[in-house]
Amino acid sequence: MLSIKNLHASVEGNEILKGINLEIKAGEVHAIMGPNGSGKSTLSQVLAGNEAFEVTEGEVTLNGEDLLELETETRAREGIFLAFQYPVEIPGVSNLHFLRTAVNAMRKHRGEEEMNAAEFMKLAREVSQQVDLDPGFLKRGVNEGFSGGEKKRNEIMQALLLQPKLAILDETDSGLDIDALKVVSDGVNALRAPDRAILMITHYQRLLNHIVPDYVHVLADGRIIKSGGRELALELEEKGYGWLGIQDDNASN
Amino acid sequence: MATTDNEVKELIKREYEHGFVTEIESDTFEPGLNEDVIRRLSEIKQEPEFMLEWRLKAYRRWVEMDEPEWAHINYPKVDYNAISYYSAPKRPEDMPQSLDEVDPELLRTYEKLGIPLHERAKLAGVAVDAVFDSVSVATTFKEPLEKAGVIFCPISEALQKYPELVKKYLGTVVPPGDNYFAALNSAVFSDGSFVYIPKGVRCPMELSTYFRINAANTGQFERTLIIAEEGSYVSYLEGCTAPMRDENQLHAAVVELVALDDAQIKYSTVQNWYPGDEEGKGGIYNFVTKRGACLGKNSKISWTQVETGSAITWKYPSCILRGDNSVGEFYSVALTHNFQQADTGTKMIHLGKNTRSTIISKGISAGRSSNSYRGLVKIGPGAEGARNFTQCDSLLIGDRCAAHTFPYIENRNKSAIVEHEATTSKVSDEQMFLCRQRGIDPEQAVSMIVNGFCKEVFKELPMEFAVEAGKLLEVSLEGSVG
Numbered sequence: 001m002l003s004i005k006n007l008h009a010s011v012e013g014n015e016i017l018k019g020i021n022l023e024i025k026a027g028e029v030h031a032i033m034g035p036n037g038s039g040k041s042t043l044s045q046v047l048a049g050n051e052a053f054e055v056t057e058g059e060v061t062l063n064g065e066d067l068l069e070l071e072t073e074t075r076a077r078e079g080i081f082l083a084f085q086y087p088v089e090i091p092g093v094s095n096l097h098f099l100r101t102a103v104n105a106m107r108k109h110r111g112e113e114e115m116n117a118a119e120f121m122k123l124a125r126e127v128s129q130q131v132d133l134d135p136g137f138l139k140r141g142v143n144e145g146f147s148g149g150e151k152k153r154n155e156i157m158q159a160l161l162l163q164p165k166l167a168i169l170d171e172t173d174s175g176l177d178i179d180a181l182k183v184v185s186d187g188v189n190a191l192r193a194p195d196r197a198i199l200m201i202t203h204y205q206r207l208l209n210h211i212v213p214d215y216v217h218v219l220a221d222g223r224i225i226k227s228g229g230r231e232l233a234l235e236l237e238e239k240g241y242g243w244l245g246i247q248d249d250n251a252s253n
Numbered sequence: 254m255a256t257t258d259n260e261v262k263e264l265i266k267r268e269y270e271h272g273f274v275t276e277i278e279s280d281t282f283e284p285g286l287n288e289d290v291i292r293r294l295s296e297i298k299q300e301p302e303f304m305l306e307w308r309l310k311a312y313r314r315w316v317e318m319d320e321p322e323w324a325h326i327n328y329p330k331v332d333y334n335a336i337s338y339y340s341a342p343k344r345p346e347d348m349p350q351s352l353d354e355v356d357p358e359l360l361r362t363y364e365k366l367g368i369p370l371h372e373r374a375k376l377a378g379v380a381v382d383a384v385f386d387s388v389s390v391a392t393t394f395k396e397p398l399e400k401a402g403v404i405f406c407p408i409s410e411a412l413q414k415y416p417e418l419v420k421k422y423l424g425t426v427v428p429p430g431d432n433y434f435a436a437l438n439s440a441v442f443s444d445g446s447f448v449y450i451p452k453g454v455r456c457p458m459e460l461s462t463y464f465r466i467n468a469a470n471t472g473q474f475e476r477t478l479i480i481a482e483e484g485s486y487v488s489y490l491e492g493c494t495a496p497m498r499d500e501n502q503l504h505a506a507v508v509e510l511v512a513l514d515d516a517q518i519k520y521s522t523v524q525n526w527y528p529g530d531e532e533g534k535g536g537i538y539n540f541v542t543k544r545g546a547c548l549g550k551n552s553k554i555s556w557t558q559v560e561t562g563s564a565i566t567w568k569y570p571s572c573i574l575r576g577d578n579s580v581g582e583f584y585s586v587a588l589t590h591n592f593q594q595a596d597t598g599t600k601m602i603h604l605g606k607n608t609r610s611t612i613i614s615k616g617i618s619a620g621r622s623s624n625s626y627r628g629l630v631k632i633g634p635g636a637e638g639a640r641n642f643t644q645c646d647s648l649l650i651g652d653r654c655a656a657h658t659f660p661y662i663e664n665r666n667k668s669a670i671v672e673h674e675a676t677t678s679k680v681s682d683e684q685m686f687l688c689r690q691r692g693i694d695p696e697q698a699v700s701m702i703v704n705g706f707c708k709e710v711f712k713e714l715p716m717e718f719a720v721e722a723g724k725l726l727e728v729s730l731e732g733s734v735g
Contacts, residue, residue: 048690052682076692084690088683092705101701102691109692141705142687158691 001026001197002047002067002166007058009046016042018222019058024166027194031208032201033233034219035241040201041085043219044170047199048082049075062166077109079165083155083172090142095154098142099124103161124161130190131157132183149180156187167191168199173207185210205237220246281340281471286333288312291440294339298409298443301416311429311439318433324596325625325657326565328501328538336503338441340471382407382446382462394458401457403487404449408476411447418449422480426509426546426573434505434540434567438474442507445475450485450516459715461490464506472503479509481516483549488519488715501529501564505540514549514576519557521714522570523722526562533592533621536564543570547579547605555582556599557713559722564593569627571600574608574636581610584710588703588726589622589654598628598659603636603669612643615707618654625657632669639669647677648706650699678706700727 002024009017016039024030034040046053047060049072060067067075090098104114115123125135131153143151152172159167169188173181188211191198200211208216208230216232217224218241226232226244236243282290291312295305320330382393382405398405404415411419429439446462464475481487504526510518520543529536539562545554556570566589572581583599601610610630618624630641647656658675680702688698704711704723711719 048686050686052686072686072689073692073694076690082690084687088681088687090684090687090702090705092708093701098688098691098701101693101697102688105692105694105697162691 001063002199003059003061004047005059007043007046007060008056009042009053010056011042011053015056016053016222017046020219020222020224022217022224024197024199026165026197027192028215029192029198029200029211029213030215030217031213031233032199032217032219032224033203033205033236035246036203038219038246039222040203040219041170044082044168044199044201047075047166047168048072048080073105077106081159081162081164081167083152083159083167083169085170085172085174087143087146087151087155089144089146091144093142094139095142096121096124096138099138099158099161102158106162127157127160130160131187133157148175149177152176152184153180153187156184156191159191160187164196166197166199168201170201171203172200173202173204181207181210205233208233218244218246220244279340282337284335284337286312286336286338286441290338294441294443297339298412300409300412303416303420304412307424307429308440311436312441314430315433315436315440318430318436320433324567324627325623325659326567326594326596328565328594331501331503331538333437336472338472338474339443382460383465397457402451402454403456403460404447405460406447408442408445408447408478411478415447415449418480419447419478422478422509422511423476424509426511426544427507427542432542435507435542438476438505438507438542441472442474442476445477445506446479446489447477448479448487448489450479450481450487452482453484454482455485456487459488459490461492463492472505474504475506477506477508478511479518479520480511481513481518481552483513484515485513486517486519489521490715491520491522492525501536501538502527503538503540504563506542508541508543508570510543510545510554512545512547512549512552512554512576512579515551516549517553517555518545519555519715520545520570522556522558522560524558524560524562524566527564528562528593529564529591531591533564536593537562539563539566539568541566541568543568544573544600545571545581546573547576547581547608549579550576550605551578552576553580553582555580555584555713557582557584557710558586558597559710559714559726560585560587560595560597561726563595566593566595566597568597569599571602571629572610573602573604574610574639575604576608577605578607578609579605580608582713583610583612583614583628584713585614586617586707586710586722586726587615587624587626588617589619589624591620591622593620593622595623596625596627598626600629600631601641602629602631602633603639603641603666604633605636607638607640608636609639610641612641612645613709614643614645615710616645616647616656617650617703617706618647618656619650621653623655623657625659627659627661629661629663630671630673631662632664632666632671634665636666637668639666641669641671643671643673645673645675646706647675648703649677649679650703696727 004020004022007017007020032040055068100120107114124138128135133153216228218226291308427435429436450456512518526537526539547554554572560566574581581601587595587597589595599612614626616624616626626645632639645658649656660673662671684702685698703726711722714722
């Protein structure tokens with residue numbers, strides 16, 4: 001489904017990704033782990049098409065199509081979804097309006113009919129309950145005054161609504177207490193499907209207890225230095241990043 | 254950030270959809286302003302004698318005055334002798350007596366603008382007065398309004414039919430010598446709307462005036478006077494458009510509102526005069542004086558404005574809170590784009606006891622435009638317990654526009670409470686990225702973000718206008734960010 005070859009990317013002239021190679025097939029769940037500053041978030045932003053990052057070399061294809069050629073919004077409509085680590089607020093724009101606009105943009109792209117307000121309301125209420133969010137929050141401004149946990153649940157709810165082909169989850173576990181982590185993980189597990197791939201980005205192993213990946217990759221200094229199965233994450237937890245010769249500021253966690 | 258200038262430029266291409274010219278035969282005065290012109294104007298309008306005197310007095314004041322320079326706007330000096338002060342569609346008869354007699358070309362013009370001059374039109378709850386250049390061409394729903402005792406007619410007609418009423422209130426809120434443009438308007442105003450709501454009457458429908466400048470090199474100087482007697486209520490809407498022309502055109506209006514005891518006036522404006530092109534060529538100079546007097550106790554005047562048009566906007570809809578417990582409100586969205594300049598805000602003059610005022614101003618700047626909020630909150634010595642709350646928010650789109658805030662506070666009463674809050678923000682790249690990552694078009698994203706920013710003001714607009722205002726912002730912003 002997703003094929004990344006020798007991907008280099010930089011921001012403001014600093015090279016962050018220094019040759020990433022990664023193949024993800026439909027139905028698979030991949031986890032990318034690594035210390036702060038290793039380029040994990042950059043990889044997710046580059047795949048989603050954040051124009052703040054410049055791709056200097058390499059190629060990325062989604063189902064054979066050149067992803068890097070596509071505008072951000074086109075990538076989204078083609079099925080790339082990014083759950084943000086720090087979702088930004090859009091004051092005054094109701095969550096409901098925002099979500100319906102997004103869902104309808106996707107539907108239009110697929111040649112489907114747009115959903116009217118009543119239909120969408122019904123769907124949104126159902127999905128919001130799936131991530132344990134009070135439907136009342138749909139009327140609030142996008143991420144406006146949301147707690148950290150609410151923001152993360154809101155991101156997963158959006159993934160459930162938009163039904164992407166590739167869901168990229170950027171540190172979706174950070175800042176969550178154990179109950180919220182459970183809710184979010186259940187939401188992500190509900191996303192697992194034979195025709196969908198999930199790419200999880202995380203610093204810690206604990207998320208992987210809830211969402212069990214098929215593959216684990218360790219990213220350091222802009223390169224994938226080790227890949228393996230589920231056991232690689234456990235080994236990392238036990239031995240720390242230092243085991244692979246990587247500096248990690250947060251090693252004590 | 255990677256948002257390039259090219260993208261911004263690409264997106265800034267904006268179409269002004271009301272820019273067409275109506276080919277219609279007009280009677281237009283030769284350009285120029287002198288006492289003879291005023292006499293001719295007054296004669297054509299068949300005005301009572303006192304009106305001519307009033308105009309001439311205003312003209313003599315105006316000649317002595319200097320154009321104000323304190324506003325944060327720049328424009329070449331206006332040559333007041335190059336402007337024609339009267340233009341009216343030519344008609345076989347004097348004035349149309351009913352809608353059926355209105356020139357079909359004119360009806361088509363208003364249809365094109367989406368303004369129904371047919372009474373069975375879908376916008377049924379709204380009575381419309383349509384002012385085309387210097388004259389009112391049609392007023393709808395006269396009958397149901399008359400039944401309620403409401404007078405809603407062109408001010409030129411009011412001067413003939415209700416001269417005493419007009420004489421009693423005209424110039425009491427905005428005196429002819431108030432400022433340069435008010436003096437000019439007092440001398441040469443051609444038409445506008447007159448509204449009178451009798452005691453205890455709640456006006457049965459929204460009243461609305463649509464102003465259209467069509468003729469070239471013509472100024473529009475309309476005058477609106479609204480009187481709400483004791484315990485009455487009226488909601489009045491005003492819309493404006495003009496053709497695209499390379500020359501700047503002058504619009505200097507005066508609006509006066511009078512609210513007596515327990516009366517309420519809600520005045521909403523969607524101003525969409527031609528803003529000029531991408532290079533800043535052409536567009537309307539909009540120099541407007543709007544003021545309401547809360548004369549009676551417990552009276553309330555509420556201004557809501559959505560200003561997206563005009564090359565230059567100079568406008569401060571204000572409230573004089575004379576009656577005890579009276580309330581003044583000002584809700585404003587001012588959007589500037591390309592080379593537009595706006596210096597707009599309000600004055601809240603607290604004179605009565607326990608008077609309250611609220612100011613919510615949302616300024617949006619895009620392109621190379623300049624957008625200023627200028628507001629005065631004045632508390633007189635007798636305004637025991639007066640309260641004001643002001644919130645001034647600016648939103649910047651792109652990096653070549655400017656936003657300014659000039660708040661003035663004069664407080665002469667220790668018991669008064671005055672609050673002022675101000676914020677400046679940008680449509681951030683992060684917000685844009687979030688929207689686009691969810692499949693939303695950049696343009697739609699900007700308009701969504703801006704609409705969210707304006708929400709507090711839009712909710713004050715009457716329903717039909719709120720929808721229109723949202724759409725208008727969308728069109729006005731077409732292409733302001735990448």
